[in-house]
Amino acid sequence: GESVGLHLPTLSVQEGDNSIINCAYSNSASDYFIWYKQESGKGPQFIIDIRSNMDKRQGQRVTVLLNKTVKHLSLQIAATQPGDSAVYFCAEISTGNQFYFGTGTSLTVIP
């Protein structure tokens, strides 16, 4: 189950800079990964996904990198905008369709 009362790590970036948000996963059986964005007072929204047979996937202004050797996932946001301020968290899905969520990172964009 999830950790109780876990405070979020924070990341502050200047508007226009690139942001990198990291996520470590632990389950070697995870073969599908999703990044979610959660704005204050709202439910999480899908951003981008990646399968374990890939190491990089690009979307609009976002790139996800997967390093299976060290079980590490990152989300890169190019030219960060104030509207990107939110909590970002990763989800790993195992071959048995089990979902595991990362703690999340709170991103603040400074205008």
Add this chain to the structure above:
Amino acid sequence: GAVVSQHPSWVICKSGTSVKIECRSLDFQATTMFWYRQFPKQSLMLMATSNEGSKATYEQGVEKDKFLINHASLTLSTLTVTSAHPEDSSFYICSARRGGTYYFSGANVLTFGAGSRLTVL
């Protein structure tokens, strides 16, 4: 596609009353629905997993008699906070997973509701 509606979005109630929150998958059948609780500036905490037609599976430390979950159909799950107290005030979020392999689903693998804010006075 893959829209999950959560209702109400905000509810204020007196201590001791029970509150029901609904989670509906609007355009797909959800084989599994999940309920989470979230405090400000904190991560999502999974409370329970609910499969249609069977009893919910609660995470350790979550009182099943306090948080009643019903998943009577493939499109509706409800969370009832019984005899609510101020410490139950929180943001409650549901998510729904559609059946089938996730390789073809992308954004539809797991869809979250917008959340329900509960304030107990």
